[in-house]
Amino acid sequence: MPxxxxxxxxxxxxxxxxxxxxxxxxxxxxxxxxxxxYVNLLLAQHKKSKNPGDNDEMIKSRQxxxxxxxxxxxxxxxxxxxxSSKNSFNQNILDVGCGEGxxxxxxxxxxxxxxxxxxxxxxxxxxxxxxxxxxxKMNALIAVASSYDLPFFDNSFDTVISxxxxxxANEIERLLKSESCIIMVGPAEEHLKxxxxxxxxxxxxxxxxxxxxxxxxxxxxxxxxxxxxxxxxKQEDILDLLRMTPYYWQTTVEIKKKIxxxxxxxxxxxxxxxxxxxx
Numbered sequence: 001m002p003x004x005x006x007x008x009x010x011x012x013x014x015x016x017x018x019x020x021x022x023x024x025x026x027x028x029x030x031x032x033x034x035x036x037x038y039v040n041l042l043l044a045q046h047k048k049s050k051n052p053g054d055n056d057e058m059i060k061s062r063q064x065x066x067x068x069x070x071x072x073x074x075x076x077x078x079x080x081x082x083x084s085s086k087n088s089f090n091q092n093i094l095d096v097g098c099g100e101g102x103x104x105x106x107x108x109x110x111x112x113x114x115x116x117x118x119x120x121x122x123x124x125x126x127x128x129x130x131x132x133x134x135x136x137k138m139n140a141l142i143a144v145a146s147s148y149d150l151p152f153f154d155n156s157f158d159t160v161i162s163x164x165x166x167x168x169a170n171e172i173e174r175l176l177k178s179e180s181c182i183i184m185v186g187p188a189e190e191h192l193k194x195x196x197x198x199x200x201x202x203x204x205x206x207x208x209x210x211x212x213x214x215x216x217x218x219x220x221x222x223x224x225x226x227x228x229x230x231x232x233x234k235q236e237d238i239l240d241l242l243r244m245t246p247y248y249w250q251t252t253v254e255i256k257k258k259i260x261x262x263x264x265x266x267x268x269x270x271x272x273x274x275x276x277x278x279x
Contacts, residue, residue: 097165
């Protein structure tokens with residue numbers, strides 16, 4: 001069965017105890033829970049900008065696009081990896097860089113269908129993203145925090161998930177129980193290639209986010225899964241697809257108009273899922 005999960009105070013590393021709508025540690029550091037159900041544990045002195053993380057437009061467009069289930073093959077694969085583990089959904093899972101909570105919500109829905117005891121946690125450095133994740137009401141512990149200073153205690157999690165997000169190998173090793181795993185998802189070489197050909201004369205293949213774990217003795221590659229398929233994006237969803245990527249912010253007004261004038265966009269989606277075991 002999953003063990004109890006507590007937030008760790010970012011000021012002194014003591015346990016945060018929740019009473020009413022406030023988290024408090026024994027040193028009297030306090031953090032109020034927002035009405036959406038998340039807590040901000042990113043201290044002001046640790047911010048590198050006023051609003052770190054993806055901007056609001058990117059996050060809202062990503063939520064709108066993902067909610068249309070264009071990436072359902074990816075979310076289904078993540079759910080299947082978790083459900084086929086020895087404990088199925090009876091475990092503690094952390095989504096690092098959870099964004100607006102789409103993949104967390106898919107896990108929660110699947111665990112409810114199987115009536116299993118999933119403890120779900122998520123962090124993101126973007127306050128806007130975490131706020132949207134909180135609005136999903138997933139019965140999850142959600143916080144604004146950095147992936148390089150995760151506000152949880154050692155050996156708390158059975159599975160960590162990172163979808164397109166950077167991670168700290170040391171932090172993941174610290175948080176995972178022995179023989180537990182991290183599911184790393186990144187874009188493969190042909191991801192959104194039919195979109196990028198409208199933007200660049202020469203398309204540079206994507207590189208995944210795996211290199212941080214490749215030479216770490218604490219992690220062993222257990223499985224790699226490739227997902228590749230063609231999707232047809234409806235005209236009304238093309239703007240959200242474009243705006244949720246860096247491409248929107250890197251291209252000219254003329255090229256944007258050309259893309260948005262398309263009646264539909266057929267494009268390849270291409271992902272690698274790499275599952276590493278903590279040895």
